[in-house]
Amino acid sequence: KEVETQAKLANVVVLATGGTIAGAGASAANSATYQAAKVGIEQLIAGIPELNKLANVRGEQVMQIASESITNDNLLQLGRRVAELADSKDVDGIVITHGTDTLEETAYFLNLVEKTDKPIIVVGSMRPGTAMSADGMLNLYNAVAVASSKDARGKGVLVTMNDEIQSGRDVSKMINIKTEAFKSAWGPLGMVVEGKSYWFRLPAKRHTMDSEFDIKNIKSLPDVEIAYSYGNVSDTAYKALAQSGAKAIIHAGTGNGSVSSRVVPTLQALRKDGVQIIRSSHVNAGGFVLRNAEQPDDKYDWVVAHDLNPQKARILAMVALTKTNDSKELQRMFWEY
Numbered sequence: 080k081e082v083e084t085q086a087k088l089a090n091v092v093v094l095a096t097g098g099t100i101a102g103a104g105a106s107a108a109n110s111a112t113y114q115a116a117k118v119g120i121e122q123l124i125a126g127i128p129e130l131n132k133l134a135n136v137r138g139e140q141v142m143q144i145a146s147e148s149i150t151n152d153n154l155l156q157l158g159r160r161v162a163e164l165a166d167s168k169d170v171d172g173i174v175i176t177h178g179t180d181t182l183e184e185t186a187y188f189l190n191l192v193e194k195t196d197k198p199i200i201v202v203g204s205m206r207p208g209t210a211m212s213a214d215g216m217l218n219l220y221n222a223v224a225v226a227s228s229k230d231a232r233g234k235g236v237l238v239t240m241n242d243e244i245q246s247g248r249d250v251s252k253m254i255n256i257k258t259e260a261f262k263s264a265w266g267p268l269g270m271v272v273e274g275k276s277y278w279f280r281l282p283a284k285r286h287t288m289d290s291e292f293d294i295k296n297i298k299s300l301p302d303v304e305i306a307y308s309y310g311n312v313s314d315t316a317y318k319a320l321a322q323s324g325a326k327a328i329i330h331a332g333t334g335n336g337s338v339s340s341r342v343v344p345t346l347q348a349l350r351k352d353g354v355q356i357i358r359s360s361h362v363n364a365g366g367f368v369l370r371n372a373e374q375p376d377d378k379y380d381w382v383v384a385h386d387l388n389p390q391k392a393r394i395l396a397m398v399a400l401t402k403t404n405d406s407k408e409l410q411r412m413f414w415e416y
């Protein structure tokens with residue numbers, strides 16, 4: 080009887096990469112002072128026996144790092160493993176445990192390059208498992224619940240944090256000390272309550288099956304860097320980034336991606352030298368940058384990142400540059416993804 084029930088459950092693989100969800104502190108009072116990436120995936124899974132009721136779960140330790148240290152090579156390695164598993168007939172859903180600092184970048188990357196409609200859920204935690212009121216256990220339980228549900232298919236890469244189901248494209252870490260850290264300017268797609276998913280909306284942007292990008296065709300990612308803007312900003316960072324070989328520079332601009340008059344001539348010159356200039360905004364609750372509003376993008380041949388924050392704009396720019404170096408094509412991709 081037991082065996083029969085298990086056979087009906089979905090097969091979910093949890094790929095572990097580290098982060099606070101695998102973190103450990105010295106005492107239960109340490110919610111903010113701890114070491115990330117300490118606990119192995121077998122131990123994390125064993126700590127939640129209720130997972131067995133949701134799915135047949137097995138873990139794989141892909142890496143064990145704090146997510147601020149994730150490199151492009153790590154992204155490619157993870158992306159390739161996800162694709163292999165997604166191609167496997169006996170895998171129904173994939174969960175990725177991840178540090179929260181760059182979780183939004185990895186989730187967006189996978190959303191762009193994984194050609195599957197199987198659920199891919201990225202999850203982390205704000206407190207280590209050793210802390211009082213640790214959030215990782217429920218976040219992971221919810222991730223496995225969503226990964227094993229048929230309803231989650233075809234909705235792109237998802238993130239389950241704080242009971243919400245967010246689109247991996249839209250979600251961003253908005254605050255670093257609360258468990259209610261992950262938000263999207265456009266709202267969550269749904270909620271998970273007691274292992275059941277409740278859906279309210281769908282992503283409108285191209286993703287996964289409908290994407291023109293495929294991890295299997297991406298050998299390496301080009302160098303794309305970000306320069307932050309503020310009052311009295313100089314052009315030093317922009318010049319240095321270009322000199323070190325950046326193919327595109329994401330302008331993490333003030334307001335609607337505005338550019339200081341001290342920086343404009345440098346960006347014009349860099350564009351003439353072949354560097355792509357992509358205007359985004361670092362406003363906290365979500366930017367909205369439009370072409371030719373604020374700066375004459377047509378005239379300067381710059382691209383706008385629209386609602387993508389600078390770190391997400393970097394991900395799309397890298398992936399897009401594996402296909403084209405045409406600024407019009409890049410702009411199309413920034414509207415569509």
Ligand SMILES: NC(=O)C[C@H](N)C(=O)O
Pocket residue numbers: 097098099100115144145146147177178179180181203204205206
């Ligand atoms: N909450 C976290 O996971 C933060 C940690 N620094 C990480 O991203 O790995």
